[in-house]
Amino acid sequence: MKFFNREKEIKELNHIINKDLDGQDNLYFVIGQMNNGKTTLFMEFLNKHIDKDKFVPMYKNLRVYFALRTVDDFLLTFFSYYEPALTVKSKKLKIDSKYGEFILPEKEYDEIVKKKNYYDKIIECCKTLRNEGKIPIIVVDEIYLIDGLEEEHYKMEQIFELFVALNKLSLAKVFIVSSDSLFIKNWYRRPSIYHRSNLLWIDDFDKESALKFADYLAKKEGIELTEEEKEYLYDYVGGNSNSIRRIIDDMDMYNISLKESIDRELKTKTSQYSYRLESLRLIKPELYKKVMSSLESIGENFKISEDELEDDIISYLAKEYYIFLDLKGNAMPHTKLDWYAIRKVVEKHRELKWID
Numbered sequence: 587m588k589f590f591n592r593e594k595e596i597k598e599l600n601h602i603i604n605k606d607l608d609g610q611d612n613l614y615f616v617i618g619q620m621n622n623g624k625t626t627l628f629m630e631f632l633n634k635h636i637d638k639d640k641f642v643p644m645y646k647n648l649r650v651y652f653a654l655r656t657v658d659d660f661l662l663t664f665f666s667y668y669e670p671a672l673t674v675k676s677k678k679l680k681i682d683s684k685y686g687e688f689i690l691p692e693k694e695y696d697e698i699v700k701k702k703n704y705y706d707k708i709i710e711c712c713k714t715l716r717n718e719g720k721i722p723i724i725v726v727d728e729i730y731l732i733d734g735l736e737e738e739h740y741k742m743e744q745i746f747e748l749f750v751a752l753n754k755l756s757l758a759k760v761f762i763v764s765s766d767s768l769f770i771k772n773w774y775r776r777p778s779i780y781h782r783s784n785l786l787w788i789d790d791f792d793k794e795s796a797l798k799f800a801d802y803l804a805k806k807e808g809i810e811l812t813e814e815e816k817e818y819l820y821d822y823v824g825g826n827s828n829s830i831r832r833i834i835d836d837m838d839m840y841n842i843s844l845k846e847s848i849d850r851e852l853k854t855k856t857s858q859y860s861y862r863l864e865s866l867r868l869i870k871p872e873l874y875k876k877v878m879s880s881l882e883s884i885g886e887n888f889k890i891s892e893d894e895l896e897d898d899i900i901s902y903l904a905k906e907y908y909i910f911l912d913l914k915g916n917a918m919p920h921t922k923l924d925w926y927a928i929r930k931v932v933e934k935h936r937e938l939k940w941i942d
Contacts, residue, residue, distance in 0.1 A: 590802065590827070591795045592627050595788060599631050602786075603641065603723060603759050611753040613746070613760050615774045618788035619910050620765040620920045621828035627788060628725050628763060632683070642720045646686030647727040657741040660732045661704035664688060664711075667695035679714045686724065705748050712757035722758040724749075729762055730769035746773060750782045761786075765920075767911035768904035774913070785913060790921075791825035800830050807838040815844045822848050824922035848923075855927035862906070863931060867940060877903065878932065878941045884909065885929040889918040 602614065618624050625647065632643035646663065654660055666687040668680070680689040688711040690698070698707050715722050726749075732742070752758040764770055773779055791799060797816045804811045811819070823829045829851070836847040867874040876899050883890050892900055892915050900917065903909040908928070909917045919925040935941050 590623075590799050591791070592623070592630070595627055596631055596635050598786070600635060603636065603721070611756065611759065613749050613753050613762065613779070613783040614786050615770050615783055616761050616763040616786045616788060617767060617770045617913065618765060619790060619826065620907065621826065622765075622788065622790050623827045624763050624765065624788045625727055626827075628727070628761070632723065632725065636723065640719075640721060642681055642715055642722045643683045643725075644681065644686035644722055645683065645725045645727070648731045649728055650685075651731075654732055657732055657745065658702060658704065660745075661708070662699065664704070664708055665690055665695055665698060667692040679711060679718070681715075686726075705744070708748065709752070709755075709757065712752055716757055722752075724752070724758050724760045725763060726761070727763045728766070730764050730766040742773070743776075743778070746779055750779065754782065765910075766904075767913065768901060771911055771913055789825075791827060791830075793820055793825065796820055796823075796825040796827075796830060799827060800834060803831060803834040804837070807834060809834065809837055811844065819844060819848070822852070822923060822926060826921040826923070829921050829923050852923060852926055852930070855923060856930045859908075859927050859931045860934065863935070873902070875941070877908075878935060881908065881928050882932050882941070884917065884919060885925070885932045888925050889916050891915055892917050 605611065616624060616628075628645065632645055636643060648654065648660070651660075651663055654663075663685075664687060666682060666685075667690050681687070682689055688708075698704065712722050729745075749760040749762070752760055762770075770785075774783060774785060790796070797820060800816055800819055801811060819830070819833060823833060832851060833844065833847045836842065836850060837844060840847070840850075842850070863874065863878070866877065876896065880895050880899055880903060883894060892911065895903070895917060900909075900911070903917070904911055907920065910920045911917055919928060932941070
């Protein structure tokens with residue numbers, strides 16, 4: 587996704603990394619609705635807005651690791667190796683910033699695999715960089731993907747303890763990025779982590795930025811949006827950058843109007859929700875009733891208090907991406923378009939008398 591108008595967030599991130607490393611630094615959890623530009627923001631920030639003489643960016647997107655089966659697999663992704671024949675005279679630790687890897691001699695890498703001393707080696711590598719006058723910036727995107735490994739869950743706390751330690755020992759700046767609000771909520775609020783971490787919110791575009799972004803994308807495709815059309819777009823899509831991009835892309839690809847593009851996207855989302863909920867009704871009818879009751883409330887209000895929902899329903903709706911938790915005690919759809927789709931599905935199921 588094209589980077590657009592995140593000056594406020596860039597400034598905030600620069601403030602965080604340029605604070606003195608004095609042992610008081612916290613781990614940062616970065617949260618925002620699904621597909622609202624968090625990954626794009628960090629790629630832009632690490633590539634163009636940090637002092638490369640002072641900082642070493644290490645961006646790790648777990649979406650690209652399809653073979654992760656254990657937490658050890660995850661820890662091993664921090665390392666790669668070079669062949670002895672490729673050894674260079676410089677003794678400086680080599681880094682692959684794009685994949686967040688410490689590049690080691692092959693023999694040293696094999697030793698790590700054998701001993702599984704990943705935690706010690708990550709700390710050692712960060713110490714080496716600090717001795718060279720560099721500060722690693724470690725960004726782990728979508729770490730929830732390993733939290734799903736049930737048999738490995740107990741090791742997750744050790745990972746977060748490692749990330750906390752890297753900050754507290756002034757060895758690195760660490761950011762955990764995710765749109766999985768349930769995952770962030772469950773870990774951020776643990777007493778052992780809460781008091782040693784901060785929350786950074788990456789919000790959707792405000793109205794002004796959303797309209798400018800839509801106008802920018804449209805003009806790039808040779809499309810002129812009227813002020814009325816931009817208002818219509820914002821009414822249905824809000825400030826979610828990915829939703830705006832999809833609407834404009836479809837206008838260009840299918841040579842359709844803005845309204846037709848929004849109707850097309852809304853129909854797709856509604857169909858997806860309907861299929862999943864109809865399947866749930868057949869397989870787990872009692873759960874279906876509770877889910878639909880919750881979605882009715884969300885359809886009427888957009889944002890509701892978590893107190894209105896049972897804990898097991900909150901977990902289900904968040905895990906299945908029906909809702910986003912803002913960590914202020916509220917639940918809501920991930921996007922405005924999702925809200926409209928939920929309302930349509932609720933209306934359909936009510937007409938079919940599947941719900942009261």
